[in-house]
Amino acid sequence: xxxxxxxxxxxxxxxxxxxxxxxxxxxxxxxxxxxxxxxxxxxxxxxxxxxxxxxxxxxxxxxxxxxxxxxxxxxxxxxxxxxxxxxxxxxxxxxxxxxxxxxxxxxxxxxxxxxxxxxxxxxxxxxxxxxxxxxxxxxxxxxxxxxxxxxxxxxxxxxxxxxxxxxxxxxxxxxxxxxxxxxxxxxxxxxxxxxxxxxx
Amino acid sequence: xxxxxxxxxxxxxxxxxxxxxxxxxxxxxxxxxxxxxxxxxxxxxxxxxxxxxxxxxxxxxxxxxxxxxxxxxxxxxxxxxxxxxxxxxxxxxxxxxxxxxxxxxxxxxxxxxxxxxxxxxxxxxxxxxxxxxxxxxxxxxxxxxxxxxxxxxxxxxxxxxxxxxxxxxxxxxxxxxxxxxxxxxxxxxxxxxxxxxxxx
DNA sequence: TCAATATCGTCTGTTTCAGACTATCCGGAA
DNA sequence: TTCCGGATAGTCTGAAACAGACGATATTGA
Numbered sequence: 001x002x003x004x005x006x007x008x009x010x011x012x013x014x015x016x017x018x019x020x021x022x023x024x025x026x027x028x029x030x031x032x033x034x035x036x037x038x039x040x041x042x043x044x045x046x047x048x049x050x051x052x053x054x055x056x057x058x059x060x061x062x063x064x065x066x067x068x069x070x071x072x073x074x075x076x077x078x079x080x081x082x083x084x085x086x087x088x089x090x091x092x093x094x095x096x097x098x099x100x101x102x103x104x105x106x107x108x109x110x111x112x113x114x115x116x117x118x119x120x121x122x123x124x125x126x127x128x129x130x131x132x133x134x135x136x137x138x139x140x141x142x143x144x145x146x147x148x149x150x151x152x153x154x155x156x157x158x159x160x161x162x163x164x165x166x167x168x169x170x171x172x173x174x175x176x177x178x179x180x181x182x183x184x185x186x187x188x189x190x191x192x193x194x195x196x197x198x199x200x
Numbered sequence: 201x202x203x204x205x206x207x208x209x210x211x212x213x214x215x216x217x218x219x220x221x222x223x224x225x226x227x228x229x230x231x232x233x234x235x236x237x238x239x240x241x242x243x244x245x246x247x248x249x250x251x252x253x254x255x256x257x258x259x260x261x262x263x264x265x266x267x268x269x270x271x272x273x274x275x276x277x278x279x280x281x282x283x284x285x286x287x288x289x290x291x292x293x294x295x296x297x298x299x300x301x302x303x304x305x306x307x308x309x310x311x312x313x314x315x316x317x318x319x320x321x322x323x324x325x326x327x328x329x330x331x332x333x334x335x336x337x338x339x340x341x342x343x344x345x346x347x348x349x350x351x352x353x354x355x356x357x358x359x360x361x362x363x364x365x366x367x368x369x370x371x372x373x374x375x376x377x378x379x380x381x382x383x384x385x386x387x388x389x390x391x392x393x394x395x396x397x398x399x400x
Numbered sequence: 401t402c403a404a405t406a407t408c409g410t411c412t413g414t415t416t417c418a419g420a421c422t423a424t425c426c427g428g429a430a
Numbered sequence: 431t432t433c434c435g436g437a438t439a440g441t442c443t444g445a446a447a448c449a450g451a452c453g454a455t456a457t458t459g460a
Contacts, residue, residue, distance in 0.1 A: 008301055015308040026408055039303040043449055048409065088312050091323040092301050099299050101208055101292050103239040106358050108215040110350040112288050117353060123291040150310040153317060158306050161368055168364040172357065226439050243418055248440065
């Protein structure tokens, strides 16, 4: 029940148990693998150690099952629900929580000569397609449940967001294919000018 | 010169030095703080330890300056350039590199009742605006240099991507404001139905 | 029946995190 | 001239997380 520092991974665990109900670490491992793992991946060993921490903090309840293989079944507590919801409501804080590899690669892309926009676009398209598949899979699995509202709102938002990104990169890819992209044009008139800097 | 494991942070350091030229850790700290730090943040102490590792791996050169305060000036080596470019070219691998907090929060958003789409949108809008500002700042700082091609291609892509996302979320916010969003409509006819599960 | 495969869980050295802490420099007020 | 505050610059450390090797138990079907 002592105060622990909760990481994003902690909230992923909390969130998964809140969504799925009572779960063993292995349940979580499989569920994470085909859903939220596409947005936040981590070693599966964490799914054994993290719930233990959360249980010690009073955010999960533990029910040890003692027949056959010893396994641990975790349930979320009231305190856990509260902590999770509080986190979900607060904005992403700028404090060591921002990490976006795709954007980093884009940021530094000017360093690869000539800028390989085509490859970049393909990479992004692939990633967004994958994420869309994750959301669509969830939608498929839940469409038979009658509680349409909250879950469906979320799924549609996720899909919408991913589709917007996908469209953007598909557009880029198409432009590149039609030779409309600046990098090919710019290359020849660059040759003449060398590393002159800051004339004004 | 031994082989070390390079993390994303390593590549950020390499990338910053490649972009800016010779830099001290403190230079990096400031530069990161107002640019790439918005996509990938980490404790500044890393900017002292990481270059040392990279230097030992032969990816950076060290020039110790010994007048006044002792400071270390790092330059990227050929090997460093090569490693960086190789990383930039390879697609984001699915192996512990995917981490997107905003998407996580969206994923679990159905758990906050009623789904607070408005707040979510505001958060996203803020974040994308901030990132747009980063790209625009870069563009402002570099627009006077005549090497238009690579850097400008990258900046336009970054801006385009962020604007697409921003537009999407602005659209969502507008819908919410006009009351067109499903969550308000869905709430009443949900009350009646309780936790029945999976009828088929 | 036992071998292969799938399921489930633990362990461990290394790296990173997060921020407290130390130290230096510089300008202006007392 | 010293003293103070703030900006600049760098170090240190305990606690987590990482990454994956490893160990153990079930299940199956030959």
